[in-house]
Amino acid sequence: MRIAAVLSEQTVLLRIRVSSKTELLNRLIDVLPATGKVRDLEEVRRVIFQREQQMTTCIGGGIALPHGKTRAVAAPVAALATLEPPVELDAPDCAPVEIAFLLVGDEDHVGTHLRLLSRASRLLSNPGFRAQLLQVQTPQEVLRLFEHAEALTAQLE
Secondary structure: OOHHHHOOHHHEEEEEOOOOHHHHHHHHHHOHHHHOOEOOHHHHHHHHHHHHHHOOOEEEOOEEOOEEEEOOEOOOEEEEEEEEEEEOOOOOOOOOEEEEEEEEEEOOOHHHHHHHHHHHHHHHHOHHHHHHHHHOOOHHHHHHHHHHHHHHHHHHO
16 A cells, blocks of 8 residues: 555645644644544544654654554545644654654554555655655645655665
């Protein structure tokens, strides 16, 4: 499964302004029902906030990868936000977060969830990909960027 398959135009938020991690997570979670794959939004919210309390999902380099697994989704769903301006959260390198990628996986398909999370981490850790992502103007361009990057990665594997 590819990231481009779990993201949708409705779950891409570009250049949003938030003032806290709570606000950011809620904005990302609130767009997930548009996928038609969310059975229980409040359970998704609980799982994401619980995971975040265990350990920050800010990975440094301006990236946050909030994630969780639950039976409250029928299939993996994702949301992406670019932040303008970037927001100081609790990243290990103290860099403000400018890209947040939320992934919610089905608890019964942990392998798929981990592969998607790993792929998102690899792509977003690439400075060239990040720079392109921060320049796109529309959700459609975001999806095309992920599709192109994943196609290139598949050729190399």
